[in-house]
Amino acid sequence: MEKTAAPAANIVVEAPKQLAKDAEWLLRRCTKPSQKEYLKIVQAVLMGFLVMGFVGYFTKLIHIPINNIIVGGA
Helix, strand or coil: CHHHHHHHHHHHHHHHHHHHHHHHHHHHHCCCCCHHHHHHHHHHHHHHHHHHHHHHHHHHHHHHHHHHHHHCCC
16 A cells, blocks of 8 residues: 555645746746837737737627617617
């Protein structure tokens, strides 16, 4: 019974160590974006918000009259 407990305990100890090692590697690789990169990201996010906003608006615009027809204005 002890033979199966040792590898399980080893996994419990090694998993957080590996996670910390991977996180440290990732943080060392990360760099601060330049102003040009940052503006490109901001532009992409803004376009996403606008597109999703228009999709939601037009979906609501189409479904309100259809709902009124189906329900009968009740």
